[in-house]
């Protein structure tokens with residue numbers, strides 16, 4: 101793959117199906133003074149822009165896997181892929197306007213080179229239904245993260261953008277959930293197989309991709325940093341997310357969306373919601 105950044109084509113058929121357009125956002129209206137001191141927000145937005153733009157790579161993998169399921173592959177290739185790429189385009193445009201001193205393209209090239217090599221077909225789940233459940237978890241991660249950013253930031257352009265992306269991610273979750281249910285029934289997937297796939301993906305949610313994205317965002321600002329300095333900065337970044345999450349991360353939304361994936365009686369699901377909420381608060385951000 102190429103590590104150069106390639107924007108999506110605005111005139112393509114896929115672009116016309118999106119729920120919003122990039123030119124609806126007035127990046128010139130960014131109030132830089134609202135974000136100037138927010139180091140954690142910088143790394144959050146830059147990391148998100150890197151991962152979203154690479155969607156081009158992992159959405160292509162998934163599209164190939166479901167090539168014989170015409171409705172699923174049409175949605176994956178035309179709607180989902182196009183919207184994820186637009187998230188990357190929009191976050192990149194935001195980063196360029198908000199932090200003009202940061203060399204986004206250079207930092208992204210480093211990220212794409214390191215992370216792109218890890219995105220292979222072999223990483224997909226063996227059962228199609230379990231892969232769909234895992235995709236739901238990823239969409240829960242992004243939907244709740246953008247919801248948290250929308251709720252926490254004072255900067256109006258970012259608030260608007262995070263809200264738009266969040267709504268797309270919630271729609272993606274719903275569509276993946278629909279596909280998951282179809283495959284769950286046809287592949288006869290049981291509770292434990294699903295629960296294992298779901299919680300495995302939850303455990304991975306703050307793993308390698310966010311770590312590598314952070315590393316290259318950090319190197320963009322501190323090109324001389326060695327591995328030990330980056331590791332210290334990564335720890336500090338994670339610690340700084342704790343208080344942010346406590347105030348702004350939508351735990352309730354995350355737990356409800358996760359529980360909706362597990363086949364169980366509605367009463368049990370309601371009963372599990374509150375204890376799981378406590379566990380999620382403890383686990384996700386410390």
Ligand SMILES: [Fe+2]
Nearest residue numbers: 152184187242
């Ligand atoms: Fe996205």
Ligand SMILES: [Fe+2]
Nearest residue numbers: 239268269272
């Ligand atoms: Fe998404």
